[in-house]
Amino acid sequence: MTSKTPGKKPAEPLGEFTRFCPLADVPAGTRKALKMGDSWVLVINANDRLFAVAGLCSHQAKPLLNGRVRNCRITCPVHGARFDLATGEALDLPATKPIATYDLRVVDGWIEVCL
Amino acid sequence: MYDIGRHSFIVTRVAADDVRAYYNACLHRSTKLRASGTDGSTQEFKCPFHGWSWNLDGSLNEIVCDWDFQHVDRDKFSLPEARVELLGGFVFINMDKDAPTLADYLGPEFMAHMKAWRLEDRYIQSHVMKTLPANWKLSMEAFMEAYHVINTHPQVAVSNADANSQYDTYGEHVNRFISTLGVLSPHLKGQYSEQDVLDQFTIGDSSVLGDSERKLGEGETARQRMADMMREMFEASTNTDLSGVSDSELLDCFSYTLFPNTFLFAGISLPMVYRFLPHPEDHRKTLFELLFLRPVPVDGNRPDPAEPTRLAEDQSFTEAQEIDPGFGEIMDQDTENLLLQQQGCEATAKPGITLGSYQEIRVRHFERAVSRYVDGG
Known part of the structure; x- marks a missing residue:
């Protein structure tokens, strides 16, 4: 079964953007995970684009940090669930729920994420 | 997985x-x-x-x-x-x-072919998956001969010498045809000009040819023009080196079957792999995969393999953006035949099928291998 539910979008009105890390810390083809408040956030620089998603898999809350990123999708390294980085959609078993996705922007050389 | x-x-x-x-x-x-x-x-x-x-x-x-x-x-x-x-x-x-080892299973002749084709230097540019409405054997066999082209795919017969295709078998598990493209079908001899042949040439991805001039000069052949255009424009658009590739390898349809489930189209204009797997829950259906393999760019940067596009059983191949519309139409025509053939196999009064001596030799070869493994015969 594949979930068709899109990932969580920021509630309206938009929350505040918070500095995540310098842009230079996430060059093309890399990723970085940090805890922001109570949430692990994973920022990924792939396919000429920056993505910000939940840092933990929706299946069994395992870290996604070391998962393979290909074609704007990340694969959980523990059990193999895949997620669309743009929408958070769960693409494969064993995950049936999406992961959160966050708005992201770059200001003065810093990546900022809106939780 | x-x-x-x-x-x-x-x-x-x-x-x-x-x-x-x-x-x-x-x-x-x-x-x-x-x-x-x-x-x-x-x-x-x-x-x-x-x-x-x-x-x-x-x-x-x-x-x-x-x-x-x-x-x-x-x-x-x-x-x-x-x-x-x-x-x-x-x-x-x-x-x-x-x-036996894979080399023994496939045999020395085919192993030499594989070495020459250097398929390891290609990458998966696109990957389409679809369920076909027929049994696994019927689905495999639908792609083993060019005998059906003149009737099933009349739109390409003008530039495909269908009935002049060459068929080969190698040992017990590999067979092949070479179907020449850019030449008129012998069924249509005298009915079309070289310009007509050029105008109706269909390749796997016509976009690589761009808006090139397609008017033939005096004495020029469609096949040579296509070879020259393909070589120049394909090299430029995909950043690859085709200097060691012959016109035939560039243009023609080289189709190998590796028993039990793989087709390798080793040429450049139709650089495909077909994979056929029995449907796990319905013997009247087949899981079909179509992959386009392009040469790795000369800069050596191997692109990531394409994500598979999954078509529903009732969707047209032309709905897959990765597939050239002309080629998608050909695949749809094959799929329509398969549905009727599956039903016909269950409706017929005559046991078995009747195969041509030469043009359907790959089907015979395949059926013989199936029998050997399934019946021990």
Whole structure:
């Protein structure tokens, strides 16, 4: 079964953007995970684009940090669930729920994420 | 993950030239370690149920609460493996531990062909999956001859010498045809000009030709013009070097069947792989995969393999953006035949099929191999 539910979008009105890390810390083809408040956030620089998603898999809350990123999708390294980085959609078993996705922007050389 | 029917394997690279295929089931209570249809990278294979895990080399890593499993001999709890061999950038697996080597199975002639084609230097540019409405054997056989082209695909017959195709068999498990493109079908002799042949030439991806001039000069042939255009424009648009590739390898349809389930189209204009797998729940359907393999760019940067596009059974191949519309139409025509053939096989009063001596020799060759493995005959 594949979930068709899109990932969580920021509630309206938009929350505040918070500095995540310098842009230079996430060059093309890399990723970085940090805890922001109570949430692990994973920022990924792939396919000429920056993505910000939940840092933990929706299946069994395992870290996604070391998962393979290909074609704007990340694969959980523990059990193999895949997620669309743009929408958070769960693409494969064993995950049936999406992961959160966050708005992201770059200001003065810093990546900022809106939780 | 690679599934055949209800069998499922985790195919993983352990070292540069060490690829393994593990039976995809936990040795505790048999849960699949990974869901079918997935891929990825990992440092271990961990069961989602109770967390037993195995290392990439198949050895047992962890039993949660191992004090409760003192009766388990860790040395006997490595993941069971199928045999694996690598050839031309492809992974071949075999569940039969007593089977011959892949080189013996495929035979020396084909192995020499594979070496020359250098398919390991290509990458998966696009990948389309679709369920076909017919049995696995019918589906395989629909693509083994050019005999059907004049009736099923009349739109391409003008530039395909269908009935002049060459058919070859190599040992027990490999066969091939070479269907020449850019020349008129012998069925249509005298009815079309060289310009007509050029105008109706269909290739796997016509976009590589752009808006090039397609008006033939005095005495020029469609085939030579197509070869020259293809060579120049394909090299430019894909950043590849075709200087060592002949006009025939560039233009013509070289179709090999590797028993039981693989077609390799080794040429450049139609650089495809077909894979046919029996449907795990319905013997009247087949899981079909179409992959386009392009040469790796000369700068050596191998693009990531394309994500598969999954078409529903009732969708047209032309709905897959990766497929040239002209080629999608051809595949749709083949699919329409398959539905009627499946139904006809169940409706016929005549047992068996009647095959041509030459143009359907690949079908005979394939059926003989099926019989040998299924009936022992």
